[in-house]
Amino acid sequence: MAELRFSALREVFNRVPVEYETPSKVISKYYGADVFNLHKMEHYLSKEAFGVVKKAIEEGKSLSRQEADQVAIGLKAWAMERGATHFTHWFHPLTDGTAEKHDGFLEMGENGHVVENFSGAVLVQSEPDASSFPSGGIRNTFEARGYTAWDVSSPVFIVGTTLCIPTIFVSYTGEALDYKAPLLKALSELDKAAVEVCQYFDKDVKKVYGTLGIEQEYFLIDEALYYARPDIVLADRTLMGHQSSKDQQLADHYFGSIPERVMCFIKDFECSAHKLGIPVKTRHNEVAPNQFECAPLYEEVNLAVDHNQLLMDIMKRVARKHKFRVLFHEKPFAGINGSGKHNNWSMATDTGVNLLSPGKNPKTNLQFLTFLVNVIKAVHDSNELIRASVMNESNSYRLGGHEAPPAIISVFLGTYLTEMLESIARKVTDRKMTPAQKTELKLGIGKIPEILLDNTDRNRTSPFAFTGNRFEFRAVGSSANCSASMIVLNAAVAYQLKKFKVEVEQIIKKGRNKDEAIFQVLKKYILESEKVLFEGDNYSKEWHEEAAKRKLCNIPSVPESVKCYLTPGSRDVLIESGIFSEKELESRVEVEYEKFTKKVQIEARVLGDLAINHIVPTAIRYMTMLTDNVKGLKEVFNELEYERLASARKEMIITISDHISNIKKLVNDMIEERKKANVIEDSFKKAVTYEKKVKPFLEEIRSHIDKLELIVDNEIWPLPKYRELLFTR
Numbered sequence: 001m002a003e004l005r006f007s008a009l010r011e012v013f014n015r016v017p018v019e020y021e022t023p024s025k026v027i028s029k030y031y032g033a034d035v036f037n038l039h040k041m042e043h044y045l046s047k048e049a050f051g052v053v054k055k056a057i058e059e060g061k062s063l064s065r066q067e068a069d070q071v072a073i074g075l076k077a078w079a080m081e082r083g084a085t086h087f088t089h090w091f092h093p094l095t096d097g098t099a100e101k102h103d104g105f106l107e108m109g110e111n112g113h114v115v116e117n118f119s120g121a122v123l124v125q126s127e128p129d130a131s132s133f134p135s136g137g138i139r140n141t142f143e144a145r146g147y148t149a150w151d152v153s154s155p156v157f158i159v160g161t162t163l164c165i166p167t168i169f170v171s172y173t174g175e176a177l178d179y180k181a182p183l184l185k186a187l188s189e190l191d192k193a194a195v196e197v198c199q200y201f202d203k204d205v206k207k208v209y210g211t212l213g214i215e216q217e218y219f220l221i222d223e224a225l226y227y228a229r230p231d232i233v234l235a236d237r238t239l240m241g242h243q244s245s246k247d248q249q250l251a252d253h254y255f256g257s258i259p260e261r262v263m264c265f266i267k268d269f270e271c272s273a274h275k276l277g278i279p280v281k282t283r284h285n286e287v288a289p290n291q292f293e294c295a296p297l298y299e300e301v302n303l304a305v306d307h308n309q310l311l312m313d314i315m316k317r318v319a320r321k322h323k324f325r326v327l328f329h330e331k332p333f334a335g336i337n338g339s340g341k342h343n344n345w346s347m348a349t350d351t352g353v354n355l356l357s358p359g360k361n362p363k364t365n366l367q368f369l370t371f372l373v374n375v376i377k378a379v380h381d382s383n384e385l386i387r388a389s390v391m392n393e394s395n396s397y398r399l400g401g402h403e404a405p406p407a408i409i410s411v412f413l414g415t416y417l418t419e420m421l422e423s424i425a426r427k428v429t430d431r432k433m434t435p436a437q438k439t440e441l442k443l444g445i446g447k448i449p450e451i452l453l454d455n456t457d458r459n460r461t462s463p464f465a466f467t468g469n470r471f472e473f474r475a476v477g478s479s480a481n482c483s484a485s486m487i488v489l490n491a492a493v494a495y496q497l498k499k500f501k502v503e504v505e506q507i508i509k510k511g512r513n514k515d516e517a518i519f520q521v522l523k524k525y526i527l528e529s530e531k532v533l534f535e536g537d538n539y540s541k542e543w544h545e546e547a548a549k550r551k552l553c554n555i556p557s558v559p560e561s562v563k564c565y566l567t568p569g570s571r572d573v574l575i576e577s578g579i580f581s582e583k584e585l586e587s588r589v590e591v592e593y594e595k596f597t598k599k600v601q602i603e604a605r606v607l608g609d610l611a612i613n614h615i616v617p618t619a620i621r622y623m624t625m626l627t628d629n630v631k632g633l634k635e636v637f638n639e640l641e642y643e644r645l646a647s648a649r650k651e652m653i654i655t656i657s658d659h660i661s662n663i664k665k666l667v668n669d670m671i672e673e674r675k676k677a678n679v680i681e682d683s684f685k686k687a688v689t690y691e692k693k694v695k696p697f698l699e700e701i702r703s704h705i706d707k708l709e710l711i712v713d714n715e716i717w718p719l720p721k722y723r724e725l726l727f728t729r
C-alpha cells in the first residue's frame with residue numbers, strides 16, 4: 001500500500017509546469033469572447049430584438065415567445081460561429097454545484113435532412129426530468145419534472161462547444177427548487193425598499209442594485225497525491241493526518257511568491273474566466289501552505305454569484321490539465337487555516353452612488369449613515385437567520401469548530417464610525433431639536449472622511465466587517481453557493497429598510513421634519529442593535545464569554561442553526577415579502593438537514609473503511625516487525641541484556657496494540673450509532689443525532705490514527721502525510 005504513496009511522491013517530483021499561452025497579452029482583446037453580452041447582441045440581433053432584450057434586462061422582465069424567437073436566431077448564429085453544437089439550461093440546484101443537461105442543435109428537417117435548429121421556445125424554457133435533485137419533499141415522483149426558465153439578467157455563455165443559458169429552476173407546481181429564483185426575488189425586494197429610502201435624499205434614484213465581490217480561497221494539491229488519499233477523493237477533506245512539524249507558524253506562505261507550477265495554473269484559469277467575462281483581478285498566496293485566493297472585481301449580486309459558480313467550475317477543470325486538484329472544502333486540513341468565501345457586499349444606485357460609501361456633504365453622509373445603521377440593525381435582528389444561511393456540514397469545521405472563528409455573528413465598524421454612532425445616540429433627543437442642535441449634528445456627520453479605508457479593515461477576525469465602502473461578510477464557506485447568504489442578507493436589509501420607512505413616516509406625521517425623523521429612528525436603531533457591535537478579537541475566549549453576557553446567539557450545531565430559518569422572525573423576513581412560500585422555506589430546511597446527515601454519514605463510512613483496511617493492517621505489520629525483532633533479540637542476547645534491550649520495543653508493541661484495539665472498538669461503536677440514527681424518520685432529529693452521536697467519533701478515531709502515524713515506520717505508512725500534501729508541488 002505504501003507503494004502508492006511513494007510512487008505518487010515520485011510523480012510529483014518529476015512534474016514540470018504546464019505552460020500556457022493567452023490569446024493575447026492584452027486581456028481586453030479577448031475579454032468576454034465567450035459571452036453573448038450586450039455588445040454582441042447589438043451585432044447579432046435585429047434592432048427590435050436588441051431593444052426588447054435590453055429592456056427586459058433593465059426591468060428584470062422575461063421575454064414572450066415571439067420575442068424569444070427573434071433572440072434565438074441571432075444567438076444561434078453567434079453560437080455556431082464560435083463552434084457550439086449543443087445548448088443547455090444552466091442552473092443552481094440545492095446541491096452547491098451547478099447542473100446542466102446538454103441537447104444538440106440537431107433536428108430532423110423535412111425530407112429526412114438533418115438541420116441545426118434552436119428556437120425561442122427552448123431558449124426561454126425547458127422541462128428537465130430532474131427527479132434526483134434535492135427538493136425537500138416538494139416533488140413527488142409522479143410530478144418529477146421541473147421547469148427551467150431563462151434569467152435574462154445573466155448573459156448566455158459558451159463552455160467548450162456548449163451554449164449555456166442561465167436559468168431558474170422551479171417545480172411543476174411552481175415552487176423554487178434552486179437558489180437563483182429566490183435570490184432574484186430578494187434582490188428585487190431590496191431594490192424596491194432601498195429606492196423608497198433613497199427618495200429621502202435624492203429623487204432621481206430609480207433603481208438600487210446589490211453589489212458583490214467574492215474573494216475565493218482554495219487549496220491546491222497534486223493530482224497523484226489526491227488519488228492516494230481516498231478521504232480527499234470521497235469526502236473532500238482529510239479525515240486523518242498528523243500535523244506537519246512545520247506548517248503555517250512562520251506565515252512564510254502568506255503573500256509569498258507564487259510557485260511557478262501554480263502560477264501557470266492560475267494564469268490559465270484566469271484566461272478562461274476572462275473569456276467568459278468574469279473579471280478576475282486579484283491573486284495571492286494565503287496563510288496556510290498550498291492555500292491561495294483569487295478575487296474578481298465586484299458586480300451586481302446575481303451576476304457575481306453566477307460568475308463565482310462558473311469560476312469554481314473552470315478552476316476544477318483547468319486544474320486537471322495542470323495535474324492539480326482544487327479543494328474548495330472549508331477545512332481540508334485540521335490544525336491549519338480553513339478557506340472562506342468573503343462576500344464583499346454593498347448597494348449602489350442607478351445614479352452611480354455606493355450607498356455604503358461616505359459622501360462629500362452632510363446630506364450624502366446622512367444617506368450613508370442611514371443605510372449603514374439599517375444594515376447593522378438587520379444583522380442584529382436577523383442574527384440567527386444570517387448564521388443559518390452560512391451553516392452547513394463542511395463550514396461547521398470552520399465556524400464554531402475548534403481552532404476556528406466562532407459561530408457568533410457580530411459587526412465590526414472601526415473606531416471612527418463606532419464613535420460617530422455613539423455621538424449620534426448621545427446627541428439626538430426625542431424631543432424637538434433646536435436649530436443649534438441640528439446644525440451641530442450635521443456638522444459632525446459632514447466631517448466623515450470620504451476614505452475610511454485606513455480607519456477600518458484592521459480586524460480580520462470579524463465575521464461581518466465594515467471595510468470603508470462595503471461590508472465584508474466573511475463567514476460564508478469557500479465551497480458554498482453564495483446565493484444562500486445573499487438571499488438572506490438582501491432580504492433582511494430589504495425588510496429592515498421597509499420598517500425604517502414606516503417609522504420615519506410616523507414621526508413626520510407628528511410634525512417633525514424629515515431629517516429630524518431620520519435621526520430619531522437612527523438613534524433608536526443604534527441603541528437597539530448595540531450588542532451586535534464588536535471591535536475586539538472574535539477568536540478569543542473572552543469574546544465567547546462577552547457574547548454570552550450580551551445574550552448574542554451562538555449556535556455551533558448545524559441542524560439547530562439551520563432550524564432558525566423557521567423562527568417567526570425569519571418567516572417575517574422571508575415569507576412576508578414573498579421571497580419564499582411557507583412550503584418552499586420548509587422544504588429548503590429539510591434539504592439542509594438531509595445534506596448534513598448524508599455528509600457526516602459519508603465521512604463516517606470513509607473513515608471507518610480507511611481505519612480498518614488501511615491503518616489497522618499497517619499497524620499490525622509494524623507490530624509484527626517489532627515482535628520479530630524482540631524474538632531475535634532473545635536468541636542473540638543473554639537474559640539480562642535481553643530484558644534491557646527489549647523493554648522499549650515491548651512498550652511500543654503495547655502502545656500500538658492499544659491504538660489498534662481502540663480504533664476497532666470505536667469504528668464498531670460508530671457503526672452501531674449510525675444504525676440507530678438511520679431508523680429515525682424525522683430529518684431534524686436524525687441530523688441532530690448524527691451530529692451528537694456519530695460526528696464525535698470522527699475526531700476520536702482520527703486521534704488514534706494520528707498517533708500511530710508518528711510511531712509506525714514511515715516506509716510502510718500508506719497515505720501521503722500532511723507534510724507531503726501541503727509542501728509538495
Ligand code: ADP
Binds near residue numbers: 346
Ligand atoms: P481584501 O483586502 O479584503 O483581501 P480583495 O482585493 O481581495 O480585498 O477583495 C476585495 C473585493 O471587494 C473585490 O472583489 C472588490 O471588487 C470588492 N469590492 C470593492 N468595492 C465594492 C463594493 N462597493 N461592493 C461590493 N464589492 C466591492
Ligand code: MG
Binds near residue numbers: 215293295
Ligand atoms: Mg483578499
